Structure formats: C-alpha cells, structure tokens
Amino acid sequence: MRNALTLALILSLATGGIAPVAGASAQELTPLLDSVSSARESEAPSSADRERDEDLGGADRVAAQTGDDFYCRERRLGTWFYCDKPKPKPSEQQSAQPARSSAERLAAIAKELEELKARAILEPTPENIAHYIAFQREQLDRASSFADMWQRTIWQNPDLDYTLQRPVNQLGKRTWLDTRNADRERVLSQISQRYGVFYFYSSACAACETFGPIMRSISDRFGLTVMAISLDGGPTRAFPNYTVDTGQYKAMGMRGQQVPALVLFDTATKRPMPIGYGVMAADEVMNRIFTLTSIKPGSDF
Template identity: 45%
Template structure:
C-alpha cells in the first residue's frame, strides 16, 4: 500500500499498488523443431492422378456431356503441363552439354554420319589386329539350316580378317565351308554351348585365356563386326 493511501484513515480501502509483471525470457526454439515445410510435390502429383482417375471413372460409368467434358478438360490441362515439361527438358539438354547424350551417340543425320565413319575406321583397325590375340570357335550341326546360312558369311569373314577358326560339329557331321571341322569331345560343354541354340560363335582370348561368346543364330558379316568390336573394345555401359 502506498504512503498516500495510509494517511486517509482506516475506513478507506485502497487498492494495492499495481506492479508490472516481470518480463518473461523468450524461449529459444527447440533444435528439434522443424520449420514448416513446403507442400510435397509428390502429393500434388498424386492428387492430380487421383482426380484424373476419378473424372475418368465418373465419365465412363455416367457418360453425360458434363462428365465427359470435365474429364477431357482436366486431361488436356495435364497434357499441356507435360508439353511444357518436355519443351523445357529439350532446352535444358541443348544448353548443358554434360546432359546431352546426343554428343555420345548422335542421332542427327550429319553427326551420325561422322560418328559412323569414325566407328568404321576404329573397327577396321581392331579387326586388323584381331588375329594377334583372338581365335574363333564355331559350333554347328548337320541338320541345322541356320548353320548353313551362317557359314556363307562366316567363312569369307574369317578369311578376310585372317582369323583362325575351329569349327566343332556337335553331331559328327561334316561342313563344306570348314572341312577341317572336328567332332565335339567336350569343347561345347566347357564353353557353355548346349546345342539348343545353333549356330554358336565365340572368341577365344589367348592373352586372358578366356572365351567371349559372340552370339547364337545366323549372323551377317556386318553384325559380326559390330559385336566383336563392342565385346572387345567397349566397356559395359559406354556407347549405349
């Protein structure tokens, strides 16, 4: 009670002096309190899909003009959205060479021709050096029409590139293209050739002592060149 209030006598009631409440210290934010996050774009995409499915189902089950029109309009909105994304995608690729796979494997006529010419030159050099390290295993049967077709391409291919070829007959039959063919005595099984898919062609790497399957079925000369180049020169995941 203040001094002025005390001088008024006992029959006066005075309110006690008001005091300002002490300022409370601000509570620092808890380090574990996460700030309010922005809406998850994945939830927005899910909501769009759900709405599109709902409008479609509604239009199918109750194909009134309004229901069908609502579905078409909403679907067109999403197609427009996809078109904008696609356009921005190509612009981004054009302006960022590290994102442009066309620089690795061209698709344009001019660049593709230059790439193909360079590849042919590299392949020719590889094939020229191939006999120094590789030989060819050729597996066939006498009653195998694809084998006869394969031989018409394989024989001139191996002769042109000087590749030593071991032709192996799985049923003991002869080959007019490879008269020195031997009868299988376990070679096929060791190389994983079952005889189910013939003809079968593989390279033998004398440097590594390893066998590299090239393919099964009749293959033309240009396909043989392409496969041999890729299997012997290109790392997995590159130039694809």
C-alpha cells in the same frame, strides 16, 4: 476541545460506533464525521477488487480441474489469462504439418485425373466430361512445359546432351557410323593377334549351311582363326578341317545344343566370350566382336 473530539472519534472507530462527546456542538462534529465516513469508504473493497478476487478464485477452480498448478494456481494470472493451455489456431496447425513431397503431389494429380476420367465414363454428363477435359488439358500443358524446358536445358549444357555421343539426326548419324566403321575395321584387322573363334555347327543344320560361308569370308578378310567344331560329327563345306565335339561346347559355357553358335576366345586371359546363336549377317558378327573387345559396357548407349 478539538483534541478531545479527535480522541473520542478514534475510540469510536475502535469500538465500531460513534460515542457522543460532551461539550461538542453539531457544527464541530460534522466535519469530523464526514472525514471518518470518507476513511471508511476508502478502506472498503471496491467492485473491481471484488471481481478480481472472484476471478482469482475462478482461476483456482479451473486450475484444479485442469491440474496445471504452475500455470494457474501459483501464478494467479487472473481474468486476462486462460488457465487452459492455449490451443494452436487451425492455420498454425496446418503450417505445422509437413509439406507434401513432389512425388506425393504428382501421385495425387494422377489419382485425381483417373478419378475424373472414371466419373466421366460412368456418368457422362456434360459437366463431368468438361471437368475431365479441362483437368487433362492442364496436365498436358504442364507436360509440354517440362518437355520444352528439358530441351532448352540440354541445348545450354552440352555435358547433358547424349546426342553429341550418339547423334540422331541424319547427317550426324551418318558421320558417326562412318567413324564407327573405321574404328571397327582397325580393331578387326588386329583381332587375330589375340583372339580366335569357335564355330559350332551340325551337318544336319540348314542354317549352318548358310552361316558357314559367312564365317569363312570374315576369317579370310581379317585373318581370324576360326575352329569349326561339329556336334554330330558331320563335315561342313566352309571348313573342311573341322573337329568333332568332345566337350568343348559345354566347356565354353554354352547351353543346350543350339547351332550355329559362335564363341570368341581370348588367348591372353583364356576366357571364352559367347558371341551369339543362329544365322547372323557378316556385319552383325563384326559389330559384336568389336563391341566385346573394344567397347566398355554402358558407354555405347
């Protein structure tokens, strides 16, 4: 009997209805009907499944709009994923931007300081003036810190301290000058072995009358050969054995007709080196000759 009922239920499921079964009582059919109803309910789609299917369909529609087939349509990620590609947060965008260089930051500070100053001048309210003074004071403090750290760094790194080469304090400067003068005297005492001086003058030049005796004293002191050359053909009392210019002025690389003028000539290299123009003290002339012959360019500053 039970087997017949089971077969009848299976056939009813296949046809979509429940056919009456001969010889079966209501009590015997009730459990079977309950089990059939439960089976149908378990096979029916749940609300969550329907929502998931709707979400999948929505994802397909978004994917169709965005055109990102792989990210949306093919992978079918559902409601927990956005079909639009994730956009970076504002903080991430800021961090992705390259940091400003120190030079750009310093330029921005200078620009802001000028802006605050202009605002305080054009609109001299207490707030604008106070804002400008406060910002200016902040930059002065920064500059003071820089100067202080600069000084401390030089104290601790003697290779960075230029004052060890060229002292600026009174005692150190006096010592440096004494040593420098001793070196200059030693070089000039031997200068005549290699170098000579061309002294260009004019008999009508009052400055030449003053400068001639100065060059005479230097020549006598160090035994330096000085050849006096007159541009106008006139004599000079300091150098009676003068020579009239026949093109030596231009040949030495001199320009114009400025006198007095001095040119140091290297007999070893045959190279002229202009010393200077105009009236100079003896000490200045000696310093220039010493610098041109014994000091490497750039090492004395």
